[in-house]
Amino acid sequence: MIKAILACAVGILLTTPAFAGNKTASSKSIQHGEFLVGYGGCQDCHTPGWAEHGGQAPKDMLLTGGGTNFQGPWGTTYAPNLRLYVQKLTVREWIARLRALKTRPAMPWWTFRYLSDKDLADMYAYIHSLGPAGQPAHAWVPPGQEAPPPYLKLVLPPAAQPAGH
Ligand code: HEC
Numbered sequence: 001m002i003k004a005i006l007a008c009a010v011g012i013l014l015t016t017p018a019f020a021g022n023k024t025a026s027s028k029s030i031q032h033g034e035f036l037v038g039y040g041g042c043q044d045c046h047t048p049g050w051a052e053h054g055g056q057a058p059k060d061m062l063l064t065g066g067g068t069n070f071q072g073p074w075g076t077t078y079a080p081n082l083r084l085y086v087q088k089l090t091v092r093e094w095i096a097r098l099r100a101l102k103t104r105p106a107m108p109w110w111t112f113r114y115l116s117d118k119d120l121a122d123m124y125a126y127i128h129s130l131g132p133a134g135q136p137a138h139a140w141v142p143p144g145q146e147a148p149p150p151y152l153k154l155v156l157p158p159a160a161q162p163a164g165h
Contacts, residue, residue: 025129032122033122033124033125033127033129036119036122036123036126037126040111040123041108042063043055043062043067045068045106045107046065047061047063048065049067050067051067051068061133063081063082063127064082064084065078065079065135065136065137066079066138067079068152069137069138069152070106070151070152070154071147071151072105072153072154073143073154073156074143075104075140075143075147076141076147077103077105078137078138078140079137081136083127083132083133086124086127086128089124091124091125094120098112098120099112105154
């Protein structure tokens with residue numbers, strides 16, 4: 001009896017969509033992940049043409065990276081291709097990565113603190129369900145080096161001059 005209950009409990013744990021990987025992710029997880037990705041604004045930077053087309057893109061472009069890139073004192077950063085990114089990670093690795101994430105601008109890495117592990121797993125389920133597509137985005141270019149467009153440039157005010165100069 002106890003054995004049967006244990007076997008059942010293990011079975012339930014292994015098939016819990018959040019932790020079982022993409023193959024068994026429920027459509028509810030995927031839908032919630034799509035909601036979080038949409039409302040979290042991930043597409044704004046990670047999908048080419050998203051903002052220009054009022055939040056629309058063909059499925060094969062979604063989250064393929066390099067949508068909006070940024071140049072400033074940190075160099076030039078390109079929003080990575082998240083569809084290729086999730087292919088290399090298990091859901092547990094994705095959660096651990098997002099929890100420890102600290103990037104250069106303009107990735108709002110602090111927003112993940114508002115999400116539970118289940119939310120992050122649902123995000124993974126949605127992105128994974130789209131399948132791999134596109135090419136990797138351009139790698140980070142250090143400050144002062146030529147970087148391929150497109151990117152938004154942050155222009156800082158001139159350093160404040162001491163009075164009388
Ligand atoms: C304002 C633009 C912007 C938004 C919004 C945005 N990102 Fe990013 N993201 C970037 C940029 C730019 C980078 C590259 C940062 C770097 O090179 O240091 C990045 C990097 C990442 C990385 C890679 C981190 C690494 O180096 O391993 C992940 C994962 C990621 N974003 C996920 C997301 C998710 C999920 C969302 C939605 C909640 C999101 N991003 C929203 C711009 C954005």
